[in-house]
Every structure is written in structure tokens, then in C-alpha cells.
Amino acid sequence: MNIDLVNNKASINDLVSLKKETPVTNLQPSSPNNTFGDDGVLAANLKKINNSGSNPFGSPPNTSSDKSLKEGVVKKAYQSFAELDSNRNGFLSNKELINKMHDPNVKSEKAAVVATLLTNETKIRNLSNDEKTIESSGISKNDLIALDKIEGQGSLKEKVESNYYNALYKASSAKSYFDSDGKLILPKKASEISFSHINQGGAGDCYFLAALASQAQRNPQKILDMIKDNKDGTYDIKFSDKTVKVKAPTETEIGLYGDGAGWMSLIEKAYAVYRNDGALLKKDNPYDKSGGGSVVIGRGIKELTGNSFETNLLKATNKNSTRSKLIDAEKNNKLMTASISKHIVSKSEFNLPDGHVYTIMGYDSQTDKVKIRNPWGHTEAENDLGIARDGSDDGVFEVSIDEFYKAFSMVAYEKK
Structure with missing residues (x-):
């Protein structure tokens, strides 16, 4: 072993041997310019190790090829691994994936791969035991190989595949948001x-x-x-x-x-x-x-308009009072939202998602019905067969005032 502490010279093999054989207490820098990492190894050489893509102190690198992987998102992720692994350490960290998410040059299938890995990063990185302690470095190739072997309806792999095709559809549709020069098309009126x-x-x-x-x-x-x-x-x-x-x-x-x-x-x-x-x-x-607004359902109203809002708990509000407020809000173009909380509503009516906030589109005093929209753009009040009651699952539906009280918990009205 030949290590020159003065000139910061040592091979990676020397450093590995030094790590294994030499107590940290015996290592003393011979000049102020020689600084050591937490493991007693020269920080400059640790940087070289990291940049080289090798991982001498962690798990051995995966040497498998993608030939055994089935066609699908897992194989696409495996094939994109080197490009996504910016620091070449053998793991796709959450931060690396976020950086790729913000990159406008990542498009189409690769954009869908990044979106899918980000959505499922925590679950995928725990699939193979390839880290010495907790599985916190990110997704490895071993994790992807383990994911590819999972079968069965409702499995993580099935969910990952579904996430991928949904993201691919949305990313592909997004091309229509931009002109031929790549500039975002905005409304003019x-x-x-x-x-x-x-x-x-x-x-x-x-x-x-x-x-x-x-x-x-x-x-x-x-x-x-x-x-x-x-x-x-x-x-x-x-x-x-x-x-x-x-x-x-x-x-x-x-x-x-x-x-x-x-x-x-x-x-x-x-x-x-x-x-x-x-x-x-x-x-x-x-x-x-940006999550976590269902507790204060009128927050979005204030942040958009600058106006305060009034929140009513339906269980504690007279129906005639609610009718009057709905009519007043519609007449004066006030924003309105409503929420479903499982802590307040004992069971979900019409299979509507709870822990969720909806738009109140209006109220018809003649029919005594409230018009609602789910911001998902789908999933609305269903009949006993599990089909949208109005026959069109576009997220917009009507409920009677009695049904509104059964299904929803709170209402927020803009105050002008």
C-alpha cells in the first residue's frame, strides 16, 4: 500500500485497504490542506470514488442485464437508469428524480418513467435488501429486478404499470399545450x-x-x-x-x-x-x-381572491339557511366549495371520495338541487350499479339538498 498524505495521492484499492486495516486514530493529516471524511479517508479521494461511479463501501454493483426483464415500465426504467442516476452511485434518489421532473428536456416515455418512479419511490426502494442499514438511498437496479418479479392482481407492479400509462397519456396530451416553438399556449380571452x-x-x-x-x-x-x-x-x-x-x-x-x-x-x-x-x-x-387543505376548505378562496370566507358545518346549519346562502352566493358570483370528511359523515354516500373538497357549481331553488363538481374531472355520485347517476362521469353531478346534507360535511362561501 502506497499512500502519500502530503500530496493527496492514493489509489482506490489503497483507500479500501486503509479503510479495512488502519484505525482512524492512527491517521493524522500532515498539512492543513489534508482533510478527512467521517471514515478517516481523505475527503478529496472520497469525492473521486463517488465521481467514479463505484461503491466500495456499500453493496456490490448489480451486473445483471435487462435481457431477463419483461417488456414494460420496469424494463424502460432499467434502460434509463444510467441517464437518471446523475451522481453515478447506483441509486436513483428522490432528489435526482425531482431534478429530472423539472427538466423540460425529459419528454414522452422518459417523462412517464420519471413520474412513475417518483410516485412509487418509497415502496420500490424497499424491495431488495441492498443497503447496509435502512433503505434510504433510493431505487437501485436490484429493486427494479425485484419489482419485475412481482405478479398478481392488485400488486405493486400492476399499480406501477397503471401509473406509467396514466402519466404517459397525460404527458403525451401535454404536447398540445405548446406551440411549434415549444412555447406554452395561454388563453387570450x-x-x-x-x-x-x-x-x-x-x-x-x-x-x-x-x-x-x-x-x-x-x-x-x-x-x-x-x-x-x-x-x-x-x-x-x-x-x-x-x-x-x-x-x-x-x-x-x-x-x-x-x-x-x-x-x-x-x-x-x-x-x-x-x-x-x-x-x-x-x-x-x-x-x-400544496396538500393538506381539507381542514380549512376555504383557504383556496382566500388565496385566489384576497377575500375572507365563511365556513358552515352542515350538521349545525339549518337547511333554509344553507339555501339562502347558496342563492346569495350564486347571485353575487361568490366562490363556493364543499368538503366530505369521514370524521363528520358516518359513511360515504354515492361512493364519493372523502377527505376531499369539491366545487359548488350552483343551486336550483326550483328543484332544490345542488350542483357539484369533483376537481378530479371524474368520479361522481353513483347509482346502485356503481354508474354515474347522470350517465356521464365528468365529475359534475346534482344532489338534492337532503342528499347534500347526508353526503357533505362543510361548505365555504366567499365573503365580499
């Missing part, structure tokens, strides 16, 4: 904005998108006024108390999160940044910070 453009994806921001759909229905010009094209690839999005600058959403972001129109995906991306910037504990992925 209010009539080009519709609540039907709002389809929630993987972010838990139903409370915001429900309010945004209400704004699109009642005051589309205000949405148009939120967006400023800076003509340099960035956009300023104005919320009630702050303006956020963002780039256009990437195909991976659209594959993972909301879709339906370019303006909708742009505003949702800006909202994620808006929430993350205002948080004490920030997330590497801003979209992870």
Missing part, C-alpha cells in the same frame, strides 16, 4: 377559460383546484389577469398576497399532477411554489407542500 380544464393529479391540492374551478366558472377574467408572460420563458402568477415567478410546466410535472390545459398546469405549479416559499420546512418537491 376569458371565454377560453373553463372549469372543465381543471383535472387534479397527484398533488393534494383539491381545496385550491375546487376554488380555481369556481373562479373559472364565475369570474374567468380574474384568472386571465393572474397570468403575466415575461417573454423570457418565465411567467408571473399573481395570488392575493404574492406574485410567484415560474417556468412552464414540464411533461413530467403534467404527467404527475393536474392537467386539462396549459394555463391550469401553470397556475398549479405556481401555487406549489407559493405554498412552499411560505413554509417553515420547505420541500425539495414544491408540489408536496
Whole structure:
């Protein structure tokens, strides 16, 4: 073994031997320029090891090829591994995948692969025991091989495949959001904005998108006024108390999160940044910070309009009072949302998702029915056969005021 501590020279094999044979206490730097890592190895050489792509102190590198893998998303992920593994350490970390998510050059199938791996990263990385301690470094090739071997209906592999094709469909559809020069196409007039453009994806921001759909229905010009094209690839999005600058959403972001129109995906991306910037504990992925609004269901109303809101617990509110407030809100173009909480409603009526916020589209005093929209853009009140009661599963449905009280927990009204 030949190690020159003064000139920072040593081979990787020497360092491995040094790691195994020499107590850390016997290593003393001979000059101020020689610094050691936590394991007593020269930090400069640790950096060389990391950059070389080898992993002498961890698990042995996987030497399998992709020939044994079945056709599908797992094989595509395996084949893309080297490109996605930015630091060449043999693991796809959450941060590496997030960086790829923000990359506008990641498109189509590769965008869908990144979206799928991000969605399932925690579960996939635990499939093979290839780390010395907890499985925290990310997804390895061993994990992908283990995933490929899983079979059965309802399995993780089936879910991963479903996530992939859903993300691929959305990423492919997103191509229509951009012109031939790759510039995001934005509405030029209010009539080009519709609540039907709002389809929630993987972010838990139903409370915001429900309010945004209400704004699109009642005051589309205000949405148009939120967006400023800076003509340099960035956009300023104005919320009630702050303006956020963002780039256009990437195909991976659209594959993972909301879709339906370019303006909708742009505003949702800006909202994620808006929430993350205002948080004490920030997330590497801003979209992870935009969830959790179902407790304060009117939050999105305030952040969009700057106006306060009134929240009513339906169990504690007279039906005639609710009727009057619904009529007043519709007459004065006030935003309205409603939530379903399993802690308040004993069981889910009509198979509607709970822990979720919906848009109140209106109230018809003649029929005594409330018109609702699910921000998912699908999944609505069903009949006994599990089919949408109105025959069209577009997320828009009507319930009587009595059914509304059975199914929903709270209502939020904008105050003007």
C-alpha cells in the first residue's frame, strides 16, 4: 500500500485497504490542506470514488442485464437508469428524480418513467435488501429486478404499470399545450377559460383546484389577469398576497399532477411554489407542500381572491339557511366549495371520495338541487350499479339538498 498524505495521492484499492486495516486514530493529516471524511479517508479521494461511479463501501454493483426483464415500465426504467442516476452511485434518489421532473428536456416515455418512479419511490426502494442499514438511498437496479418479479392482481407492479400509462397519456396530451416553438399556449380571452380544464393529479391540492374551478366558472377574467408572460420563458402568477415567478410546466410535472390545459398546469405549479416559499420546512418537491387543505376548505378562496370566507358545518346549519346562502352566493358570483370528511359523515354516500373538497357549481331553488363538481374531472355520485347517476362521469353531478346534507360535511362561501 502506497499512500502519500502530503500530496493527496492514493489509489482506490489503497483507500479500501486503509479503510479495512488502519484505525482512524492512527491517521493524522500532515498539512492543513489534508482533510478527512467521517471514515478517516481523505475527503478529496472520497469525492473521486463517488465521481467514479463505484461503491466500495456499500453493496456490490448489480451486473445483471435487462435481457431477463419483461417488456414494460420496469424494463424502460432499467434502460434509463444510467441517464437518471446523475451522481453515478447506483441509486436513483428522490432528489435526482425531482431534478429530472423539472427538466423540460425529459419528454414522452422518459417523462412517464420519471413520474412513475417518483410516485412509487418509497415502496420500490424497499424491495431488495441492498443497503447496509435502512433503505434510504433510493431505487437501485436490484429493486427494479425485484419489482419485475412481482405478479398478481392488485400488486405493486400492476399499480406501477397503471401509473406509467396514466402519466404517459397525460404527458403525451401535454404536447398540445405548446406551440411549434415549444412555447406554452395561454388563453387570450376569458371565454377560453373553463372549469372543465381543471383535472387534479397527484398533488393534494383539491381545496385550491375546487376554488380555481369556481373562479373559472364565475369570474374567468380574474384568472386571465393572474397570468403575466415575461417573454423570457418565465411567467408571473399573481395570488392575493404574492406574485410567484415560474417556468412552464414540464411533461413530467403534467404527467404527475393536474392537467386539462396549459394555463391550469401553470397556475398549479405556481401555487406549489407559493405554498412552499411560505413554509417553515420547505420541500425539495414544491408540489408536496400544496396538500393538506381539507381542514380549512376555504383557504383556496382566500388565496385566489384576497377575500375572507365563511365556513358552515352542515350538521349545525339549518337547511333554509344553507339555501339562502347558496342563492346569495350564486347571485353575487361568490366562490363556493364543499368538503366530505369521514370524521363528520358516518359513511360515504354515492361512493364519493372523502377527505376531499369539491366545487359548488350552483343551486336550483326550483328543484332544490345542488350542483357539484369533483376537481378530479371524474368520479361522481353513483347509482346502485356503481354508474354515474347522470350517465356521464365528468365529475359534475346534482344532489338534492337532503342528499347534500347526508353526503357533505362543510361548505365555504366567499365573503365580499
